Amino acid sequence: MSAWLFDLGNTRLKCAPLGHDGRAGLAIALPHREEDVAQALAQALPERVDVGYLASVASPGLRVAVLDALTARCSRISIARTQSRFGPVRIAYAQPNKLGVDRFLALLAVHAQAGDDALVCGVGTALTIDLIDRDGQHLGGRIAPSPTLMREVLHARAPQLPVTGGDYVDFAADTEDALASGCDGAAIALIERSLDAAKARLGRTPRLVLHGGGSETLATRLPDATQVATLVLDGLAIWAGTESAT
Incomplete structure (x- = not known):
């Protein structure tokens, strides 16, 4: 087939x-x-x-x-649609349909691959952050603009601000670097803050997993992260296996 x-x-x-x-x-x-x-x-x-x-x-x-x-x-x-429970994975949302299916599938893939605590960060148009424990319980998450979307919105409101370009530095000496540093830095700070909160919630350090088109740039500033480019497709394959069996 x-x-x-x-x-x-x-x-x-x-x-x-x-x-x-x-x-x-x-x-x-x-x-x-x-x-x-x-x-x-x-x-x-x-x-x-x-x-x-x-x-x-x-x-x-x-x-x-x-x-x-x-x-x-x-x-x-x-x-594919988000389900309140799929095997050992249970979704925290009272209304599962409000959790994006990409986030749901990423959680399926992460739990199937390792079965440990994980902070799962998707970097696309949005920056999504989800915490899942080793038993498969989703503990909730966060949504924010991704660095790419931040740059696009700034450019739309202030066209003199370039939508691309620049390098990450702690204190930039030109506009391009300042934009890259500010937008990437905002995403990195949210991920790091979420990781700290996850440690406090679990009493142990979860694995940090990045996926999505913008994950490669952030991964260079998050040395402990694992980057899995095809995480949503991997989760979709798991979901498809159950569908084909029914």
Whole structure:
């Protein structure tokens, strides 16, 4: 059976074949605009796919564009949704549907990979931070703008401020470095503060796991972090294994 996994975020569309071992294969990133996504999927996918598994936190318009493109190739499409409980993982939210499915799937992947306490940080359009203990209990999280979004908002309100560029330094001597240092530094500080709070809550130090398109930049300033680029796809593969068995 030919099966593919699709992680549709606010910034990127990532996809990977689902292997016979139940794991995500080599991931590829595709153009994200509504007008380009159908052609990109046509070039990336085989002519026919038995089943596609989609996790989406994107806008309704983009989600529909991706679903239309997948319908032309996939015999069946399953859309992942956050569940209050999945195996040993239990979600803290009283209304699980309010927890983004990308966060839910990242928690599934992290717990399946190690089964220990973890602070899971997704760095995309938003910066999301979630704490899960070794028993699979999600203890809640935080949401903030990512450094990329901070730069974009600043540029939108003050076009003279560049949207990219600059290096992280403690005290910058030019605008580009000051922006990079301030926006990256704000995200790093929130992660470090959350890690301190997690230690106090658990009485022990959780593993720090970063994922998402902006995680590589922050990982250089967080030396104890583990970076897993395909964490959401890995979680989607776990979810798909249960779906295919039903």
